[in-house]
Structures are given as C-alpha cells and as structure tokens.
Amino acid sequence: MDKERALNVLNAKMMRECTCSLRAQATQAVPGEGSASAEIIFIGEAPGAKEDAEGRPFVGAAGKFLEEMLKDIHLKREDIYITNIVKYRPPNNRDPLPEEIASCQEWLMEQIKIIQPKIIVTLGRHALTHFISDKKISEAHGQAFRKTFPDIGTLVFFALYHPAAALYNGSMRETLMRDFRKIPKVLEKVKNIV
Numbered sequence: 249m250d251k252e253r254a255l256n257v258l259n260a261k262m263m264r265e266c267t268c269s270l271r272a273q274a275t276q277a278v279p280g281e282g283s284a285s286a287e288i289i290f291i292g293e294a295p296g297a298k299e300d301a302e303g304r305p306f307v308g309a310a311g312k313f314l315e316e317m318l319k320d321i322h323l324k325r326e327d328i329y330i331t332n333i334v335k336y337r338p339p340n341n342r343d344p345l346p347e348e349i350a351s352c353q354e355w356l357m358e359q360i361k362i363i364q365p366k367i368i369v370t371l372g373r374h375a376l377t378h379f380i381s382d383k384k385i386s387e388a389h390g391q392a393f394r395k396t397f398p399d400i401g402t403l404v405f406f407a408l409y410h411p412a413a414a415l416y417n418g419s420m421r422e423t424l425m426r427d428f429r430k431i432p433k434v435l436e437k438v439k440n441i442v
C-alpha cells in the first residue's frame with residue numbers, strides 16, 4: 249500500500265476507533281493534513297475552535313502565521329505534513345491531559361511510521377516534551393535533538409516556539425522566525441547523514 253493510502257486508512261480508522269475522551273465534546277476529529285511523503289512533519293498541541301469546526305489543523309491565526317513562515321523558506325502546506333499531539337479539541341482550549349495525550353499517542357506514532365519524515369518540527373512546549381521530556385522550550389527552541397523510540401526508530405526533532413504563543417509577542421515572534429529559517433539547513437544536514 250502506498251503512503252497516501254496507508255495514511256488515509258489510518259486516519260479513517262482513528263476517526264472510528266479513537267478512545268480519547270475529548271471526542272465526546274469535539275465537533276469532529278482533526279487527524280492532520282499534507283503530504284504523506286513529506287520530509288518534515290510539524291506537530292502542534294491540539295486543535296482550536298476553527299480547527300474543530302473545519303476538521304483541519306492550523307487553519308486559524310496561528311496557521312496563517314505558520315504558512316507565512318513556510319513561504320519564507322519556500323515551502324507550502326502541501327509539501328509538509330501538519331498534525332497535533334491530540335486529535336480532538338480540548339474544551340475551552342485547555343491543555344490536553346496526560347490521559348488524553350496517551351490515548352491519541354498510538355495514532356500519532358502510526359502517522360510518523362507511515363510518513364517516515366527526515367525531521368519532526370515540534371511547535372510549542374507540549375509537542376517538545378511529548379518526545380523529549382527533559383527539555384525546556386525556552387532553552388531548546390532553535391535546536392535539533394536526535395532520539396530513538398522503539399516504534400518509530402531514530403529521528404531528529406527540531407524545537408520551535410508555538411506560532412500562537414509568538415503571534416502577539418514581538419520578541420518571541422522574532423525568535424520563532426529566526427529559528428524557523430534554520431529548518432532547511434537542519435533538513436539538509438540530516439539528509440547528508442542518513
């Protein structure tokens with residue numbers, strides 16, 4: 249089965265079978281979107297109101313900002329894959345609880361296994377600490393980390409501030425934009441090593 253079909257099958261299964269308790273209050277699942285053969289997966293925290301209404305990740309103000317930064321490095325949404333740690337909107341956009349993260353984990357890991365990206369860009373604290381629990385976003389942003397997991401193997405994670413947090417914060421916005429411009433170099437480096 250090709251990657252696109254495998255991802256569609258997985259996401260359809262997730263929508264039918266996910267046991268996450270967030271599902272009860274959400275309008276619909278937000279599995280993720282983009283290229284099944286992407287070299288980069290961007291992972292945010294959780295869908296917000298607009299994402300919940302549309303069933304698509306990063307379609308609000310943070311998504312617009314993300315698209316601007318992608319354009320700056322000559323990428324489009326269709327070139328990458330975008331998803332979240334949890335696949336349903338938490339009520340009032342509260343932080344996802346550990347048990348909600350745990351029940352969405354298998355779907356995220358399967359998405360990564362199918363796509364086999366060269367790098368994973370984590371957006372914000374939750375996405376970073378999901379994979380690399382001992383790092384602080386304030387220190388780790390703009391840096392790449394290599395880590396091995398039993399189910400997805402060894403991958404490079406590149407930490408960024410969350411676009412929603414940086415959107416209205418001048419200095420964090422500058423930092424995020426500067427860090428973002430490092431992505432092509434990180435990708436090239438990883439491709440030359442592998």
Ligand code: URA
Nearest residue numbers: 292293294295305306
């Ligand atoms: N913030 C996120 O973390 N994910 C989205 O999909 C939208 C906003």
